[in-house]
Amino acid sequence: MENISFSYPLWYLLLCALAGLAVTLLLYFRSPIQAARPLVWAMAALRFTGYTLLAILLMAPLLRFLQTDRQEPIIVLAQDVSESVGMETDTTAYVAEWESLRDALSGQYRVVSYTFGSGVREGGAITFADKQTNLDAALTEIADLYGNQNLGAVVLASDGIYNQGPNPAYRDFALRAPVYTVGLGDTTRRRDVFINRVFHNRIAYLEDQFSIQVDVSARNAAGERTLLTVSRVGESGSTVLHTEPLTIDGPDYFTTREVILDADRPGVQRYRIAVSTIGGEVSTANNQRDIFVDVLDARQSILILAAAPHPDLGALRQSLVGGRNNEVEIAYGNQFTGRVADYDLVILHQLPSAIDRIPRVLEALRAENIPTLFITGPDLPAPMVNASQELLQVGGGGAQVQGNEVTARLAPGFSAFTLSDELRQALPTFPPLAAPFGEFRAGPGANVLLLQRIGRVDTEFPLLVVGEDRGRRTGVLVAAGLWQWRLYDYLEYGDHARFDELVSQLAQYLTVQEDKRRFRVSVAENIFDENEPVQLDAELYNSSYELVNEPEARVVVTGPEGREYNFTFTRTNNSYTLNAGTLPMGNYRYRATVNSNGEALVSEGRFSVQAVEVERYALEADHALLRQLSDRYGGSLLFPGQLAALADTLSASEAVKPVLFQTVTTRSVLNVKWIFFLLLALFTAEWGLRRWAGGY
Known part of the structure; x- marks a missing residue:
C-alpha cells in the first residue's frame, strides 16, 4: 500500500471526528450508566472510534497500491532440422552439444525451443528429416511472437x-x-555434377506434347563429359526417351536444356531426369530427379451435322478447335453414315429440315443420350423441331413466312454457367441473326440464356436455351448467322475471345456428364509431395440422393510393390474424410467400400506421391548469410564446439537482463475486507462491555 487519497478536502476528517464525538457524548455523558469510570471511558472510546471510522468511510477514500512484476529474459533456440544439415554434420555430437546449451540456459532464463524446416514447430525432435528449409518462416514466427516481449537473444x-x-x-x-x-x-566447394532444377507442367493432355526444362550445374569439373537422360519409369521398368551429351566447359558450369516429350499414355506418368556420374563426385544423390505428370484423356469429339454448307460451320469449327483437345468433324445430313454414339457432342445446324428429317440420327441421339445443340434458321419446320426436343416450342410461322432479324439480350437469372463481363457487354452489340417468325415458349426444363430483341422491341421470346431434355443435356438456338458475330468480334475488339468464350461455355456445359454414383471418393489432388499428407473425401447418397454418413466407410490404398494401407473414413457433418498422412514416393490406387442398406458400393481411383529432394541438390553451406544476419542484429556467428561459451556470453551481456514492471492499482477502501471486521470488532466489544455493565 502506498497511500490513501480522498475525493473531499482533508479537513472533512475533522467533521467525521466531531460526528463520532457527538454520538459518544450523547450516549455516555448525557445519560451516564452506573459503572466504573474507566469502563465508561473504554466504552466511549470504542463508540467514538467506530462512528468516526464509519463517517470516514462515507467519504469513499481510495487506496493506491504499487505492484512490481519481474519478467525474465526469453532465449529462443531455433534448430534447422532439414536433410541438408544432417547429411553434412556430425549429428550425434552436435545434438548433445545443443541440448547441453539448452540445459545451461534453462537454469537462468526462460528458454523456448523451435525446430524448423519445411515448417516451424515449437519443440519437436531433432531428426534432420525435413525435405525443405524456410529460414524466413522461422525468423518471422519468432519476431511475431516475441518481438514485443523481453527477448534476450535468438540462437539460430x-x-x-x-x-x-x-x-x-x-x-x-x-x-x-x-x-x-x-x-x-x-562450405567447401567440392567436385559435383547435379540436376539443379526441373520445370514442367503437372498436367498434360493425351496425344499432345509437353516441355520439360532441365537446369544442370557442375562445380570443379571442367573438361568432364556427362550424359543427360530422360526416362519414363513404370511398373515393368524404365524406358529411355531422350539422351543428350553435355561437356562441362568451366569450374562453375550451368546449362539449361529443353526436352519435348509426347503425352502418349493416359494417367499419372513418372519421368526420371538424370546425368551420369563423373569421377570424384562428393554425392550422386543429386544426379537424378523424378517428376510426375498427370496425362489427361480429356479429348472431346464433336460432330457438326448440317443441312448444307453455311458460313456458320466454319465459325463454329474455328472456335471449337481453339480448345486443344477438341476434335471437330463437319458432315451433312444426307451424306452422314457414321455413328453419333462415337461423339461427345452433336451440333445440328438447320436440321431436321423439310428435305432431310434425319430420323435415324435423332433416334440414335435420344437412345444414346448424346448431348445435342440445335441451331435452326428462318426456314425452321416448327413441328419437326418441336418433336425433336422439349426445351423450346415454336408456334405459328414456319418456312412459308418471312423470318425476323433479331439481336440478343441477356436473360435475367441465368445460372447454368458463368459469362465474363466482357461477353455480357458485347452480346447486345452483336449483329442481328436470322430467326423464324412465330411464337416461342421455353419448356419446363429450359434455362434461358438469351432473349430476342426484334428491332427496338425487347421481347420475352427465347433465343438461346439450355437444359435437360429427356435425360440428356440439350441446347437450342433458334437463329442462324453466327459467323457475323465472330467477324464482328474481331472487327470491334481485335480478336475472337468473346465469341469463342460463348461457344466454349456452351460446349463445356453440354458435354459435362453428371455423376450419378451414390458413393464417390475424391482426392484433393492427383499428385502429392512426399512431405504432404494425402487427403481423401467421400460422399454417400441414399436412394433419394440425400447425403448420409451413418454406415462405416473403409478404403484400401495399394502402393508400390503391392503394399496395402487400410484406413477407415472419419465422419464429418454429412460426409466422410480421411487424412492418410504422408506416404512414400510412387503410384497408388485406392478402393473404397461402404455397405448402404445391404448394398455394397465401391469407388476406385488413383493418385501419385512424388519425391521432394531439393535438400540433396545444394549441399554447400551458406555461412555468409548467417554472418550477415548476426551482424545486423548485434550477435555473432558461432560453430559447433563453441556453444558451451555462449551461456557465459549471455550472462555477461547487459542486453539479457530481467525487466521490472511497476503497476499502480487504485481501489476503494470499502472493498477492503479487514475494515469490515475492524468495525464489527469495535461495535461487538462495546456491546459486550455495556451488557456486562448492565447498560442494556
Whole structure:
C-alpha cells in the first residue's frame, strides 16, 4: 500500500471526528450508566472510534497500491532440422552439444525451443528429416511472437541453405535482441555434377506434347563429359526417351536444356531426369530427379451435322478447335453414315429440315443420350423441331413466312454457367441473326440464356436455351448467322475471345456428364509431395440422393510393390474424410467400400506421391548469410564446439537482463475486507462491555 487519497478536502476528517464525538457524548455523558469510570471511558472510546471510522468511510477514500512484476529474459533456440544439415554434420555430437546449451540456459532464463524446416514447430525432435528449409518462416514466427516481449537473444542453428520463402537477408524482422547464428554443414566447394532444377507442367493432355526444362550445374569439373537422360519409369521398368551429351566447359558450369516429350499414355506418368556420374563426385544423390505428370484423356469429339454448307460451320469449327483437345468433324445430313454414339457432342445446324428429317440420327441421339445443340434458321419446320426436343416450342410461322432479324439480350437469372463481363457487354452489340417468325415458349426444363430483341422491341421470346431434355443435356438456338458475330468480334475488339468464350461455355456445359454414383471418393489432388499428407473425401447418397454418413466407410490404398494401407473414413457433418498422412514416393490406387442398406458400393481411383529432394541438390553451406544476419542484429556467428561459451556470453551481456514492471492499482477502501471486521470488532466489544455493565 502506498497511500490513501480522498475525493473531499482533508479537513472533512475533522467533521467525521466531531460526528463520532457527538454520538459518544450523547450516549455516555448525557445519560451516564452506573459503572466504573474507566469502563465508561473504554466504552466511549470504542463508540467514538467506530462512528468516526464509519463517517470516514462515507467519504469513499481510495487506496493506491504499487505492484512490481519481474519478467525474465526469453532465449529462443531455433534448430534447422532439414536433410541438408544432417547429411553434412556430425549429428550425434552436435545434438548433445545443443541440448547441453539448452540445459545451461534453462537454469537462468526462460528458454523456448523451435525446430524448423519445411515448417516451424515449437519443440519437436531433432531428426534432420525435413525435405525443405524456410529460414524466413522461422525468423518471422519468432519476431511475431516475441518481438514485443523481453527477448534476450535468438540462437539460430542452420547451414544457411534455404529453398522455400524469400531470402531472409532482405527482410526486416522486428527483433530487438541479438541473433547468434550457429554455422552447420560444410562450405567447401567440392567436385559435383547435379540436376539443379526441373520445370514442367503437372498436367498434360493425351496425344499432345509437353516441355520439360532441365537446369544442370557442375562445380570443379571442367573438361568432364556427362550424359543427360530422360526416362519414363513404370511398373515393368524404365524406358529411355531422350539422351543428350553435355561437356562441362568451366569450374562453375550451368546449362539449361529443353526436352519435348509426347503425352502418349493416359494417367499419372513418372519421368526420371538424370546425368551420369563423373569421377570424384562428393554425392550422386543429386544426379537424378523424378517428376510426375498427370496425362489427361480429356479429348472431346464433336460432330457438326448440317443441312448444307453455311458460313456458320466454319465459325463454329474455328472456335471449337481453339480448345486443344477438341476434335471437330463437319458432315451433312444426307451424306452422314457414321455413328453419333462415337461423339461427345452433336451440333445440328438447320436440321431436321423439310428435305432431310434425319430420323435415324435423332433416334440414335435420344437412345444414346448424346448431348445435342440445335441451331435452326428462318426456314425452321416448327413441328419437326418441336418433336425433336422439349426445351423450346415454336408456334405459328414456319418456312412459308418471312423470318425476323433479331439481336440478343441477356436473360435475367441465368445460372447454368458463368459469362465474363466482357461477353455480357458485347452480346447486345452483336449483329442481328436470322430467326423464324412465330411464337416461342421455353419448356419446363429450359434455362434461358438469351432473349430476342426484334428491332427496338425487347421481347420475352427465347433465343438461346439450355437444359435437360429427356435425360440428356440439350441446347437450342433458334437463329442462324453466327459467323457475323465472330467477324464482328474481331472487327470491334481485335480478336475472337468473346465469341469463342460463348461457344466454349456452351460446349463445356453440354458435354459435362453428371455423376450419378451414390458413393464417390475424391482426392484433393492427383499428385502429392512426399512431405504432404494425402487427403481423401467421400460422399454417400441414399436412394433419394440425400447425403448420409451413418454406415462405416473403409478404403484400401495399394502402393508400390503391392503394399496395402487400410484406413477407415472419419465422419464429418454429412460426409466422410480421411487424412492418410504422408506416404512414400510412387503410384497408388485406392478402393473404397461402404455397405448402404445391404448394398455394397465401391469407388476406385488413383493418385501419385512424388519425391521432394531439393535438400540433396545444394549441399554447400551458406555461412555468409548467417554472418550477415548476426551482424545486423548485434550477435555473432558461432560453430559447433563453441556453444558451451555462449551461456557465459549471455550472462555477461547487459542486453539479457530481467525487466521490472511497476503497476499502480487504485481501489476503494470499502472493498477492503479487514475494515469490515475492524468495525464489527469495535461495535461487538462495546456491546459486550455495556451488557456486562448492565447498560442494556
